Amino acid sequence: MMLPTQLANTIADPRAYADGEAIHAAFRTVRQTAPLAQAQPDGYDPFWVVSRHADVMTIERQNDIFHNGDRSTFLSPKEGETMVRNLVGEPNLIRSLVSVDGQEHRDLRGIVFPHVTPKAIRAWEDSIRVIAREFVDVMLKTNGKCDFAKDVALLYPLRVIMTVLGVPPEDEPFMLRLTQELFSNADPELNRLGKGIGEASAEDGLKALMQVAQDLEAYFSEVTKKYRANPTSHVNSLIANAKINGEYLNYRQMMGYYIIAATAGHDTTSNTTSAAMWALAERPDMFAQIKKDPALINAFVEESIRWAVPVKHFMRTATQDTEVAGQKIKKDDWLMLAYQSATRDEAVFDQPFEFRLDRAGAQQIAFGYGAHVCLGQHLARMEMRILWEELLPKLKSVELAGKPENTISNFVCGPKRVPITFTLN
Amino acid sequence: MRKWRCRNCGFIYDEALGLPAEGIAPGTRWADVPEDWYCPDCGTEKSDFEMEPA
Numbered sequence: 001m002m003l004p005t006q007l008a009n010t011i012a013d014p015r016a017y018a019d020g021e022a023i024h025a026a027f028r029t030v031r032q033t034a035p036l037a038q039a040q041p042d043g044y045d046p047f048w049v050v051s052r053h054a055d056v057m058t059i060e061r062q063n064d065i066f067h068n069g070d071r072s073t074f075l076s077p078k079e080g081e082t083m084v085r086n087l088v089g090e091p092n093l094i095r096s097l098v099s100v101d102g103q104e105h106r107d108l109r110g111i112v113f114p115h116v117t118p119k120a121i122r123a124w125e126d127s128i129r130v131i132a133r134e135f136v137d138v139m140l141k142t143n144g145k146c147d148f149a150k151d152v153a154l155l156y157p158l159r160v161i162m163t164v165l166g167v168p169p170e171d172e173p174f175m176l177r178l179t180q181e182l183f184s185n186a187d188p189e190l191n192r193l194g195k196g197i198g199e200a201s202a203e204d205g206l207k208a209l210m211q212v213a214q215d216l217e218a219y220f221s222e223v224t225k226k227y228r229a230n231p232t233s234h235v236n237s238l239i240a241n242a243k244i245n246g247e248y249l250n251y252r253q254m255m256g257y258y259i260i261a262a263t264a265g266h267d268t269t270s271n272t273t274s275a276a277m278w279a280l281a282e283r284p285d286m287f288a289q290i291k292k293d294p295a296l297i298n299a300f301v302e303e304s305i306r307w308a309v310p311v312k313h314f315m316r317t318a319t320q321d322t323e324v325a326g327q328k329i330k331k332d333d334w335l336m337l338a339y340q341s342a343t344r345d346e347a348v349f350d351q352p353f354e355f356r357l358d359r360a361g362a363q364q365i366a367f368g369y370g371a372h373v374c375l376g377q378h379l380a381r382m383e384m385r386i387l388w389e390e391l392l393p394k395l396k397s398v399e400l401a402g403k404p405e406n407t408i409s410n411f412v413c414g415p416k417r418v419p420i421t422f423t424l425n
Numbered sequence: 426m427r428k429w430r431c432r433n434c435g436f437i438y439d440e441a442l443g444l445p446a447e448g449i450a451p452g453t454r455w456a457d458v459p460e461d462w463y464c465p466d467c468g469t470e471k472s473d474f475e476m477e478p479a
Contacts, residue, residue, distance in 0.1 A: 057435060060435070117468030118470050119461070120468075363432050367433065369435050371466055377433065
């Protein structure tokens with residue numbers, strides 16, 4: 001079965017994700033009528049829309065059958081994918097952890113993995129708490145009114161990840177700007193061209209993304225030199241000095257690793273933190289409940305990850321004929337793991353459109369699942385917990401001071417403006 | 426013999442198979458897996474594993 005074109009177009013439309021309700025309505029229809037069906041938005045190759053929680057988990061656990069890197073890892077129009085292949089000889093502009101498979105993926109992941117387990121990151125807790133206090137102080141000095149996204153949520157996770165990577169604070173604005181240009185290429189406020197959907201050719205859009213990647217690569221080439229000369233325990237030093245079978249990582253592997261760590265490592269957490277404050281500001285009862293019982297902060301963080309679902313999808317490609325939930329998937333078929341939908345699956349989550357602190361049972365899968373589950377998930381949880389532990393005891397009340405606004409993107413995104421007013425204890 | 430599933434990534438620890446690559450012999454009961462052991466795929470701690478239905 002093929003989804004109606006209008007529905008398929010909505011699933012691909014960055015504006016639907018910015019709207020929120022539009023994308024929720026589209027996926028609700030998909031889950032009710034054709035939860036695993038093909039779609040072909042205008043300008044795209046056909047792909048399966050995997051809308052259910054169970055089917056996303058099934059596919060992610062079979063990472064030998066469903067590859068990340070055989071085609072574009074995110075939803076890319078036909079023209080864009082062809083141009084990328086012509087430019088770099090691979091389906092993805094950046095060869096990172098999310099676009100490699102098999103032994104290469106295991107080897108690359110193994111470089112940083114031992115340093116980001118729950119046990120390993122405990123060593124960072126005190127330093128991260130110091131950073132959280134700095135940003136809480138910044139917020140408290142705004143006289144009760146701020147844009148929480150811009151003033152806190154964008155900057156705190158950036159400082160945390162850059163500290164872990166070994167990037168100096170003076171380089172943070174550069175990293176933030178390039179991250180936004182990389183992930184928000186449909187949003188005229190954030191992309192490099194300053195143009196909206198339909199205002200620039202696909203070629204110009206791709207050239208702009210290439211320039212962003214080249215700017216990041218130029219920066220990280222210097223990082224490699226620095227950390228090879230003077231190795232440290234920072235993650236960038238691990239990447240610079242890592243060897244697989246006695247050889248340093250090749251150029252694309254190394255650049256891809258730096259780039260994903262320095263971009264996805266904070267943008268996702270920023271989006272989740274902004275969305276969490278948005279939810280909190282609209283729910284005074286929940287705010288009071290957490291203040292009364294700070295042990296609920298862990299549940300609040302976990303639910304905010306499900307709620308925000310900062311990565312809207314990843315794509316997979318079938319390496320062989322197979323079957324999922326009764327549907328015949330053919331070799332080379334392209335599949336969208338629609339986390340946006342799976343995290344609202346009524347079959348798994350009771351009242352999925354309610355923000356609840358008492359969810360038990362089903363695991364939210366916004367970090368993905370299986371071998372490609374987010375490498376930094378434990379760090380992300382810890383830094384969000386610490387921020388709320390530091391901030392909430394100081395606040396007496398918080399409410400929205402205007403309409404929050406989401407980034408225009410169908411990939412990695414969340415609120416870009418969350419205006420609030422607050423009072424202090 | 427039971428199986429235990431990681432909540433975060435779905436990795437399965439099967440008591441019958443153990444994890445010889447990590448020095449955990451086949452037949453090692455979940456209770457005998459060291460408390461500081463963690464999921465080899467995602468780092469999740471032992472306490473966040475759930476028993477699979479029999």
